[in-house]
Amino acid sequence: MKTLWSVPPVTRRAAKVWLRNLHVFVKTWKVNFFPPFVEAFLYLFAIGLGIGTYVGQIDGIPYVNFIAPAILAISIMNSAFFECTYGSYVRMYYQKSFDAIIATPLSIEDVIAGELLWGATRSVISVAAMLPVFAVFGVISFPMALFIIPLAFLGGLMFAGIAMCFTAITPGIDTLNYPAFLFITPMVLFSGTFFPLALLPLFFQYIVVAILPLTHIVAIARMFTLPALSPVLLLHLTWIVGVTIIFCVLSINLMRKRLIT
Amino acid sequence: MNEIIEARNLTKNYNDVVAVDGISFTVRTGEVFGFLGPNGAGKTTTMKMISCLSPRTGGSLTVFGMDPEEHPTVIKAKMGVVPQETNLDPDFSCAGNLTTYARYFDIPAAEAKARADTLLAFVQLEEKRDVLIDKLSGGMKRRLILARALINNPALLILDEPTIGLDPQARHLIWERLKLLQAQGNTIVLTTHYLDEAARLCDRLVIMDKGKILVLGTPADLVKQYVGSEIVEVEMTDEVLACLADLKISYEHAGDMVQIATESARDIVKALLDHCKPKRVITRQATLEDVFLKLTGRTLKE
Numbered sequence: 001m002k003t004l005w006s007v008p009p010v011t012r013r014a015a016k017v018w019l020r021n022l023h024v025f026v027k028t029w030k031v032n033f034f035p036p037f038v039e040a041f042l043y044l045f046a047i048g049l050g051i052g053t054y055v056g057q058i059d060g061i062p063y064v065n066f067i068a069p070a071i072l073a074i075s076i077m078n079s080a081f082f083e084c085t086y087g088s089y090v091r092m093y094y095q096k097s098f099d100a101i102i103a104t105p106l107s108i109e110d111v112i113a114g115e116l117l118w119g120a121t122r123s124v125i126s127v128a129a130m131l132p133v134f135a136v137f138g139v140i141s142f143p144m145a146l147f148i149i150p151l152a153f154l155g156g157l158m159f160a161g162i163a164m165c166f167t168a169i170t171p172g173i174d175t176l177n178y179p180a181f182l183f184i185t186p187m188v189l190f191s192g193t194f195f196p197l198a199l200l201p202l203f204f205q206y207i208v209v210a211i212l213p214l215t216h217i218v219a220i221a222r223m224f225t226l227p228a229l230s231p232v233l234l235l236h237l238t239w240i241v242g243v244t245i246i247f248c249v250l251s252i253n254l255m256r257k258r259l260i261t
Numbered sequence: 262m263n264e265i266i267e268a269r270n271l272t273k274n275y276n277d278v279v280a281v282d283g284i285s286f287t288v289r290t291g292e293v294f295g296f297l298g299p300n301g302a303g304k305t306t307t308m309k310m311i312s313c314l315s316p317r318t319g320g321s322l323t324v325f326g327m328d329p330e331e332h333p334t335v336i337k338a339k340m341g342v343v344p345q346e347t348n349l350d351p352d353f354s355c356a357g358n359l360t361t362y363a364r365y366f367d368i369p370a371a372e373a374k375a376r377a378d379t380l381l382a383f384v385q386l387e388e389k390r391d392v393l394i395d396k397l398s399g400g401m402k403r404r405l406i407l408a409r410a411l412i413n414n415p416a417l418l419i420l421d422e423p424t425i426g427l428d429p430q431a432r433h434l435i436w437e438r439l440k441l442l443q444a445q446g447n448t449i450v451l452t453t454h455y456l457d458e459a460a461r462l463c464d465r466l467v468i469m470d471k472g473k474i475l476v477l478g479t480p481a482d483l484v485k486q487y488v489g490s491e492i493v494e495v496e497m498t499d500e501v502l503a504c505l506a507d508l509k510i511s512y513e514h515a516g517d518m519v520q521i522a523t524e525s526a527r528d529i530v531k532a533l534l535d536h537c538k539p540k541r542v543i544t545r546q547a548t549l550e551d552v553f554l555k556l557t558g559r560t561l562k563e
Contacts, residue, residue, distance in 0.1 A: 016364050023361070024352040096348030103312060103342040104365035104413075105334045261275060261315060 008252040010113040013106045017114025018121065025125075036075055036126040040133040043071045047194065048139070058196060061226065068139040069221035070193035072127055072148055073155070076221075077214050079126040080119040080156035081184060084163035085176045088115050092167070098259060108259055112252045116160040123156025124149060140225035147224045155217040158240055161247030162213065168254035187214040192222075216240050265290045265417055265448050266311060270320035273306050280306040282472035283320060288450055293443055295459045295466030296452040297549075299557050302469040304452040305345055308421045311450065312342045324417070338366060341410030345421040345452075347402050349394045355381060355405055356390045359412055366413040373412070380408035385434065400431030407435060411442075418442065420451040424458060436462060456550040470557045480549050487555055488547040491526040494518045495533055496541040504537035513555075522547060 025032055048064030055063040091097040098111050127148055134140045166179045190200070191214035197205050208215050216236040223229050266288035273281040281303040288294040296304040309315035311324055313333035322329060324336050350358050356377050363373030381387050384404035389397060397405065403423065410418060423439070424432040432455075439462060443449055453459050459466055460480045467477045476483055484490075495501055497519045505512050505519070510529065512519045523529050526544040533539045 013365070019364070020350075020361055027352075095351055096346060097350055099314075099344065099346075100348040100350065100362075101365060102314060103337065103344070104362065105338045105367070106365055107333065 002253065002256065004250055004253045004257070006249075006253060008109040008113070008249060008256070009107065010109045010252070011107070014110040014113035014117060016106065017101065017111050018117045021115070021118040022121070025122075032125075033129050036079070036129040037133065039075065040071065040130040043067070044133070044137055044139070062139075064137075065139045065226065066222075067194055068134050069148075069225040070191075070218050072130060072134075072152075072225070073191075073214060073217040073221045074188055074193065075126045075130060076123040076152045076155040076217055077159050077184065077187065079122040080159040081163045082180075083122045084115060084119040084160040085167050085170075085179065086173065088119075088164060089167050089170065089173050089176060091115075092259070093173070102259075108256050109252050112164060112255045113248075116157060116164060116248055116251070119160030119163065120153045120156035123152040123159070127152040134225075141227050144227040144229075145225045148221055151217065151220055151224070154240060154244065155213075157248065158213055158244040161244055161251050164251035165247055165254055168251055168258050187212050191215040192218050213240070213243060263289055265325060266294075266450065267323045268307075268320065269322075271307070271310065271317055271322050272319035273303070273310060273315070274318045279472050281310070281317075284467075284469070284472075284474045285320075286467055286474065286477060288448060290448055291443070291446055292464040293439070293449045293451070293462050295463035296450070296469060297454075297456065297459050297466055297553060298452075298469035301471075302557075303472040304469055305421055307469075308342075308419055308450070308452060312340060312419050313337050338413065339416050341413065341415035341418045343403075343406050343410045343418070343420040343423050345425065347399075347406060349402060349405060349409070351394045354391045354393055355386055355397070358394065358405065359409055362409050363412045368413065376412055377408075380411055383411070383438065384408045400427045403427055403431065404435065407438065416446075416448065418447055418449045420449065422452055422454065424453070424455065432458070456548065456553055460549045468553060468556055475556045476552075483552050484547050484549060488551040489522040489524050490547055491523055492545050492547050492551060493521045493523060493526050493529045493533070494543040494545070495521070495537075495539045498540060501533075501537050501539055504533075508532055508536060515554075518543075520551075522551065 044064065047067055052063035057063060058066045098108065101111050102108050131140075131145065131148065134145075135142065166176060170176050190208055191212050192208075193214070197208060197215070200208065216239050220233055220236050223233055264287045268287070269285050270283045271281060271285070272279070272283050284303075284307070296307060298304050306315065310317050310322060310329065313329040313336055316330055325339060327336055329336055350361060353361055359377035359380060360370070360373045363376060368376065381390055384407055386401060386404055386408070389401060394402065394405075407423065410420075424435050427435070436458070439449060451462070463480060465477065465479055466483075467474045468483075469475065476487070478486070494515070495518065497514070497517055501519060505521075510521055510532070512521045521529055530542055530544060533542060
């Protein structure tokens with residue numbers, strides 16, 4: 001009997017779904033590469049140079065250097081999350097792509113796993129498009145900052161899994177706005193992104209660390225870009241890996257429940 | 262192996278609703294086997310169970326001698342499916358749809374491209390090769406779906422209302438192609454609402470209603486067994502009705518006409534003309550439609 005916590009029987013065929021999405025992405029690459037590229041500029045100018053001029057430094061770090069890793073972390077989150085909510089929902093519900101694919105040797109588990117991997121890949125692509133901009137402005141430190149790329153895959157997979165759970169239970173595409181506004185937006189603001197967590201009341205600090213996934217991505221990203229490594233990295237990493245496994249498994253099983261009747 | 266699909270007491274419930282209620286049938290290799298029935302009869306659910314897309318609630322089912330729930334990957338690799346709902350990939354062109362689909366079957370890229378070209382020609386869509394799905398007419402989409410279902414050279418083809426909403430030209434093209442596929446040794450299972458389509462294509466068929474199989478047989482046998490060979494239709498007037506009662510001829514109402522099923526239309530018409538003063542009389546061959554309406558009733562199903 002399959003439950004929501006069974007290990008889903010995913011096979012290598014999941015790669016075919018990933019490849020399908022990659023082909024569509026490459027066909028429209030001009031539209032796809034532009035946003036993260038521009039986003040990097042916008043953030044740097046508006047917040048980094050604009051607000052940064054007044055703020056100056058945080059804990060001895062120039063403000064623009066402080067927020068650069070946060071901008072990358074937010075991009076990791078947004079890319080995977082929106083790909084696996086709106087993107088996957090459109091493919092599932094409007095295009096009926098999943099129905100078409102599961103009539104072939106692929107199973108629904110393969111399809112969803114392929115979608116999750118694709119979501120993570122979108123995060124990697126975004127970060128890869130943004131890194132050169134930050135490099136030119138000299139606000140992140142190489143080569144350590146390159147570790148953001150594998151982090152983008154892991155963090156992307158976590159947000160893909162969380163997003164796919166919402167997609168699996170949403171009654172329609174409009175209700176996906178709720179997680180976007182009630183979950184994503186607060187994270188953008190309160191995960192140690194634009195001001196240090198230490199400014200929050202202690203109680204909220206605990207809550208943020210316990211339940212807001214972006215906090216851990218921002219923390220690791222900042223260690224890589226400043227750079228300022230510390231053993232706490234392992235704790236953040238463990239948190240991310242655990243949550244990633246839980247939500248990826250859950251999302252595949254929820255999707256099976258939704259689509260196989 | 263002569264039986265390609267074997268169902269015994271096959272049952273499917275959706276929560277408390279019984280969609281398929283203990284049906285048994287076998288589909289033989291090389292035949293065209295039809296499922297007829299009004300909306301909600303359980304045809305599509307049966308197709309989904311055969312194509313490993315929906316687990317059964319009870320009974321047994323084997324496809325290629327295997328259980329769809331145990332060996333879906335092997336079964337699906339040898340099967341082509343045309344779903345009722347058009348689910349082509351709008352992000353790709355016609356050829357792109359076929360080659361992308363081919364990849365799901367582990368067909369190498371070069372081979373996939375060759376097959377895509379052959380199949381586009383087969384369904385007469387060569388000129389639309391690089392056109393996006395949005396730009397296709399309904400008939401073209403159905404033809405492309407048929408081509409897509411054939412990309413893995415399937416031994417068994419499952420078609421859920423293959424010609425729904427098509428104009429006569431497109432329907433004829435699909436019929437012709439299906440006949441060709443059968444001649445090449447494919448087994449075809451299809452559902453349809455169109456009784457002329459079923460009569461034309463199917464070697465054997467079942468008529469389903471409310472999740473059960475009502476009858477199974479060849480189209481000709483079913484017509485002979487359940488209706489007779491000819492139908493006389495006469496305009497319904499009080500005089501005619503009274504007269505038919507006097508003559509002890511049994512009849513059925515069909516709108517503003519009265520239908521009399523018979524082995525000899527000539528005798529019935531003669532009796533009508535001699536005794537009943539009919540306004541309008543039509544004689545015709547009995548068809549599958551007469552069987553269908555007789556078995557499933559004339560009231561609207563929804």
